[in-house]
Amino acid sequence: NAGVTQTPKFRVLKTGQSMTLLCAQDMNHEYMYWYRQDPGMGLRLIHYSVGEGTTAKGEVPDGYNVSRLKKQNFLLGLESAAPSQTSVYFCASSRDRGFLDYGYTFGSGTRLTVV
Amino acid sequence: DAKTTQPNSMESNEEEPVHLPCNHSTISGTDYIHWYRQLPSQGPEYVIHGLTSNVNNRMASLAIAEDRKSSTLILHRATLRDAAVYYCILRDGFGNEKLTFGTGTRLTIIP
Numbered sequence: 001n002a003g004v005t006q007t008p009k010f011r012v013l014k015t016g017q018s019m020t021l022l023c024a025q026d027m028n029h030e031y032m033y034w035y036r037q038d039p040g041m042g043l044r045l046i047h048y049s050v051g052e053g054t055t056a057k058g059e060v061p062d063g064y065n066v067s068r069l070k071k072q073n074f075l076l077g078l079e080s081a082a083p084s085q086t087s088v089y090f091c092a093s094s095r096d097r098g099f100l101d102y103g104y105t106f107g108s109g110t111r112l113t114v115v
Numbered sequence: 116d117a118k119t120t121q122p123n124s125m126e127s128n129e130e131e132p133v134h135l136p137c138n139h140s141t142i143s144g145t146d147y148i149h150w151y152r153q154l155p156s157q158g159p160e161y162v163i164h165g166l167t168s169n170v171n172n173r174m175a176s177l178a179i180a181e182d183r184k185s186s187t188l189i190l191h192r193a194t195l196r197d198a199a200v201y202y203c204i205l206r207d208g209f210g211n212e213k214l215t216f217g218t219g220t221r222l223t224i225i226p
Contacts (some may be wrong), residue, residue, distance in 0.1 A: 004158075007213030030163060033213065033214075035129070035216075039219075040220050041218065042217050042219060043159065043216040045213050045214075045215070052224065054135055057159050059215075060215060090158045090159070092158075092159075103149065103151075103164060104151075104159070104161060105161065106158035106159045106160065107158055108157060109156075109157070109158050111148035
């Protein structure tokens, strides 16, 4: 099925470890996004990309890095994990804006725990 | 970004229509009104969006006030599967690519 696939679905890290979350979409979307969601809160944007080779900071970018080397993939990296990064991470993609605007397609999330 | 105001929670009976309100008094002329929902333990799901005119799709209807300062998401016949958090979001039609989520309305469906 077409959509956004996130790997892994679950992960436990020790403080100071590094990891990369992978987001892949097969809809040929231009835009891709990484959000985090903490308990009882809405989603907050970490980084986003408006096309292959481009990235930009969102609302809460500190402690994260991203790369968009291929149009279909958007990687989120944690260089040195901290307990404050315990969260559920969602990736999303959308078509080029245009005048009509389009909705986002979200992945099912990665639940990350940093101990 | 212009902000939206939604009730924290609502309840509705199964098989009855549900009207979810959203206020956005500072909306600009280029802001689209988006609605998403998030079922338990899942990622958000696009529901509907509009600019000025009312919109219908297979999931719901979006009624936009004439002055665009408020809107209502209408679920015509609620089912248990519609229990979710519903987010009303404004998205600038020019230049601003990102969606900014608030805390939404938690909808409970009563069997």
